[in-house]
Amino acid sequence: EAGVAQSPRYKIIEKRQSVAFWCNPISGHATLYWYQQILGQGPKLLIQFQNNGVVDDSQLPKDRFSAERLKGVDSTLKIQPAKLEDSAVYLCASSYRQGLGSPLHFGNGTRLTVT
Amino acid sequence: GENVEQHPSTLSVQEGDSAVIKCTYSDSASNYFPWYKQELGKGPQLIIDIRSNVGEKKDQRIAVTLNKTAKHFSLHITETQPEDSAVYFCAAEGTYKYIFGTGTRLKVLA
Numbered sequence: 596e597a598g599v600a601q602s603p604r605y606k607i608i609e610k611r612q613s614v615a616f617w618c619n620p621i622s623g624h625a626t627l628y629w630y631q632q633i634l635g636q637g638p639k640l641l642i643q644f645q646n647n648g649v650v651d652d653s654q655l656p657k658d659r660f661s662a663e664r665l666k667g668v669d670s671t672l673k674i675q676p677a678k679l680e681d682s683a684v685y686l687c688a689s690s691y692r693q694g695l696g697s698p699l700h701f702g703n704g705t706r707l708t709v710t
Numbered sequence: 711g712e713n714v715e716q717h718p719s720t721l722s723v724q725e726g727d728s729a730v731i732k733c734t735y736s737d738s739a740s741n742y743f744p745w746y747k748q749e750l751g752k753g754p755q756l757i758i759d760i761r762s763n764v765g766e767k768k769d770q771r772i773a774v775t776l777n778k779t780a781k782h783f784s785l786h787i788t789e790t791q792p793e794d795s796a797v798y799f800c801a802a803e804g805t806y807k808y809i810f811g812t813g814t815r816l817k818v819l820a
Contacts, residue, residue, distance in 0.1 A: 599753070628808075635813070636812060636813070637716075637799050637810035637811055637812050637813050638754070638799070638810050639810075640807070640808070643806075643807075650806065651806075651807065686753055686754075688753075693806050694803070694805070694806040695742075696741065696742035696759070696761055696803065698744055698756050698759060699744070699754075699756070699808060700756070701746075701753030701754045701755070702753050703751070703752050703753045704752075704753050
């Protein structure tokens with residue numbers, strides 16, 4: 596099966612600019628996650644979707660970050676305006692279902708550098 | 711809030727030796743514990759997992775043990791090889807939510 600696809604792989608922007616990331620999960624996976632991974636740390640959940648509904652966005656900085664999964668398949672994550680501390684790898688993951696030990700499958704991420 | 715502590719943060723072993731990484735979780739509702747390996751420039755990849763009704767699971771050179779009473783679980787890699795060098799993350803799944811450890815950078819010295 597094809598894995599989780601993410602684009603772009605790298606992005607460099609200046610602070611206060613906007614940026615968008617795209618993710619296409621594994622076919623048939625109902626649950627989609629966006630994680631932020633700062634260098635040297637573990638992944639931190641930003642938002643979790645079940646089909647096209649938001650399950651958890653408690654750690655999403657909603658004043659600058661937004662995400663959508665309109666048709667319950669692919670998803671976009673947007674940052675506007677970006678800050679220096681947003682420099683990180685943004686990982687998308689999907690799982691067949693929510694909970695009950697359904698493993699996460701990660702994409703290779705988008706490395707964002709904010710200058 | 712829920713958290714997962716992971717130790718050590720770095721680990722260097724000689725090729726052929728064993729490596730052990732330990733994690734402790736806080737959420738009593740956690741019932742699924744995966745381990746991920748992350749190589750440079752790639753996303754984390756699942757290498758082994760264990761569920762709360764099992765105490766130990768083995769897959770070739772990799773094994774995971776779980777002590778639910780103590781809320782501890784560990785990854786054991788035997789006969790380490792240079793290609794085992796990577797960052798390893800443990801995770802605990804609670805109520806529809808994964809919490810990740812902070813990672814262990816494993817270096818296997820040839």
